[in-house]
Amino acid sequence: MGSVPISWFLTLSAVLFALGVAGFLFRRSIITVFMSIELMLNAVNLSFVTFSYQLKKVDGHLFSFFVMVVAAAEAAVGLAIILTVFRNRKTLNIDDVSSMKD
Amino acid sequence: MPVDLMPASADLIRLLPEIVLTLMGTLLMVLAAILRKRSSNAYGNLSIAALLAALGAAVYAYTRQGPAFGNMLVVDGLATFFRALVIVVGILTVLASYRFLRRQGAETGEYHALLLFSIAGQCLMAAANDLIVVFIGLEISSLASYVMVGYLRDDKRANEAALKYFLLGSFATAFFLYGVALVYGITGTINLSGVRAALTAPESCLQAGAGSVLCVQNWLAPWPIFLGVAAALLFVGLGFKVSAAPFQIWAPDVYQGAPSPVTAFLSTGPKAAAFAVFLRIFMSAFEPGGAAWEPLVWFSALASMTIGNFAALRQSNVKRMLAYSSIAHAGYVLVALTARSADGAAAVMFYLGAYAFMNIGAFAVVGHLAGKGERYQDIEDFGGLGQKQPLTAAMLTIFLLSLIGVPLTGGFFGKFYIFKAALESHLVWLTVLGLLNSAVAAYYYLRVLVMMYFREPSQAAIEAEPLRPGLRAALLVSAVATLFLGIFPNWVLDFSNKSAAMMK
Amino acid sequence: MDVVIFLIFAIIAVACAINVVVQTHPISSAISLVGVMGSLAVIYLLLGAEFIAAAQVIVYAGAIMVLFVFVIMLLNAGAEATKGRAPMAHLLGPPLLAAFLGILAFVVRRLFPREYTAHFGGFTHGTAKDVGRALFTTYLLPFEAASVLILIAIIGAVVLARKEMD
């Protein structure tokens, strides 16, 4: 029984966000890198919803709704870009996609 | 129960440029389906018409200034300036695209529709007064430009550029959003006017919601820290869009890999719109907590200038060199932002205006010379251009001199106002370092000039086709505008001063 | 009760998120990510965001992640190579990341003192009705702009993924 401190939700959100950043930096598969970004967006949504609870306003829900819409649009475009890259190079490793150098 | 969902006509008028652009973009798609022609000049002509109409709409909206849609949007001098700027950038991009796309056999309706949508997103950013509108405008502009970068799908470099731009762009967007979330938690609103009100009269706690951090913390905790973190996260997102250091790594690859007209567009349009948002967020909403974010911008300005200029020195690929130079230019603009004054804001606007013309012009020439498949991008390829195509070379000379900041060009006054504003805000060190940087920059621009006039014609210069009307118009307009801003700066400067003063 | 539910799903979420990062195979990462999204949906319910919870499952887990899984299957993506990573990232990455996480966690924890808590039923204005009303009145402009965004996404995906350039 009992209620959950608001700061726990925010900490969870921060942890998930940091894990997303870690995935983005350390993974080499393009698709996993992209998924890490989705993880970060999810973390942000949790923050929005938590603040919304704390402020007793519905606005935060709207923001996370828009984030979802944007994430869906990004996923469509991003996966299409990944498909074109794969078609031209037959690889999904981000290190292999670097033909331009100083 | 039924709410009146129809917005007021004044609201719609203030949104008119975006509406025009979106409708015309959709019309282009429908037309492309009806015409059943993959490649045609008609699409370009139509999109020029759309952009001219949008320009008219932006000016018309200016006559009916004020907030719209419950203060989500605000039409004022700043908004109108940047709307007009990105629309003009769009016109120049279309003019420069005609021949380029024809050469690639890719002058399709989709390209122009995406361009129009992207510009609509940038107009929305310029006028946005609410972080959620900023965010959606940013995404409209970005998603369209991701696709435009990878538009030539069979080009390996373009794919790679699109992928990098997309991944790093979305990464930065996530940071921006986290910043938005923190702002929402701290102040209880993400409306920029609301944020400002909450931060200026915080002790009353009335502006912010009862549950916001501002009220909860009760002034025992150091709230500027939270605001600083929020500002830093927002800065990451926007700094990425303007390719400010340390978020610049994508720029060289993307600028090099993208089709030249798209590069010209990317280096000016989204950048200008992002700086408009910068001005709104940092100079207006976060102004009360200015001390929290100033060191951040200071550092970023210096890093951008230095990294951009010194990396540009080493480049042999001209597109890549211009990419680094555009990082450096973002640094100069950040110097003006660091000044945190109305003069600084006016200088930002003036500089971006001048920069748009000279940079689009420079990239248009590069794209013209590069030939089919963008083979010739090396600095050596500019050899003897002055001999073979004197007009093109003369234009490029104007643009490069302006990029250096030579008097009588727009670039000179841009830099002048920026450093003046910085000095007035006692940023002596930043000014000195910035001036040193401009001196370094002169070297690599001059290298191109020397190549053009003092070398034997290269293969590229010999093969280069004569200037087509569209491209010639784009170059002439850019050159004339660059010179105009360099000789009669007052007209634009007065407007930006007035807008900057009004912004508060 | 609320604390228990929160802890259970928070732990699942973090465990799945860690799994997203450490798994070498994209499809395992994708499934773990679906796990994160599912547990977040439960936490949203706890916070009274029932519409967002449903949207989270429908949009994120049911549409976006299905698209990911689809692309992974279509490209037949294998496990990623473990060698050939930049050594700098490995040396500098973990400490930097730990620092970042530390700062972030510290800041957000300081945002609200402990006595500010949440419990199920403490906020009941997250229903579809409330969200819908706000969406079509206050947030009309972003809503319309979002529809343009989706149009761009469709055009973009078609332009990039179409078979022939004819």
Add this chain to the structure above:
Amino acid sequence: MDSFIVISVVKAVVVFGALLTALAYLQWVERKVIAHIQVRPGPYRVGPHGLLQPVADIVKLITKEDLSPPFVNKTLYLAAPFLAMTLALMSICVIPFGPAIRVGGVQTWMQLTDLNIGVLFVLAVSSIGVYGIALAGWSSNNKYALLGSLRSSAQMISYELPLSLAIASPLLLSNTLSLRLLVDSQAGGAWRWNALRGPFPQIFAFVIFLIAAFAECNRVPFDLPEAENELVAGFHTEYSSMKFASFFMSEYANMITVSCMATLLFLGGWDAPWPARYGSSLVPTVLLAGAGLMALYHGIHPWRRRDRYSLPAAGAVFLLAAAVFLLPAVQSWLMPLFWFGAKVGSILFAFMWVRGTLPRLRYDQLMGFAWKYLFPAAMLNLLLTGFLVAWGS
């Protein structure tokens, strides 16, 4: 609190018991229906008229060797059928079968739980239902299975859109997302049902919903994922024994769910087509009595010798049931169940009828149909409904 838990447990046991039995017998019914369409008797050997066939099938499936191929991705291979089955059964939790009833002085609903967002819950569960199939195909490490699940993912994503849009229009008329209130808003007879009522009858939405539902359940004519002549058995090629049965049962559970949803959304749920005072409460008695008399008649003049005993027995059962429906004490909760069951049953029969009649579509036709016809039609219907509702209020 205690009684709440007890009631919930009892309800869960009853609902899931009934559901699992229904799943087993749906299979028998389907085989019979298909058989009669093709003029053959169908299952006949095990029990009278093959009535024990499902039991035999279950015994067979359980005792079969549980093969687990060496080349599969173990975790996901095992998780996939479990996932498919769980998700398929989950939707049933929020589906109401009837109005409130009083049992031993306690009032309760014929529903496991009511959610404010019941419709969204069902949509959410059905939208992640595709994972079971996708993972099954992928983890099998077999190209036919992979192709089958690729097709299935694409198909389910595509048909999810017209399905959701078709659901949205009756919601506009009923103005609620709770499944129970949805039925309440349609009470009062067939002309108040969403499929028929003004200002804009949702009959088109109903048809679109059914077509999309066929595709969502991977049923003929949209059963491409398991097209046996080109893809062996599609995504479940590598599955055997109970794991195979899980997929099989989840398909039938999905059929039941969508039929229930169609009934609740468009056909007024447990509401009788016309009020009881005009004799709608006599319908089950008349029907059952008719069936009983017919069975008795055939028992007297049997075609086959064994029917001499089985048919009169069945007739007696039917007559008894007809009599039960006349008791006022049970009528209050049996009548809603009857109407709900009758509507769901008719839709399930439509599933079987179509399977016995229509050929399978080609894959590109299937996708083209969803995007070019079904989606615009659903969109248009929603727009028209929206305008008319806004205009009417």
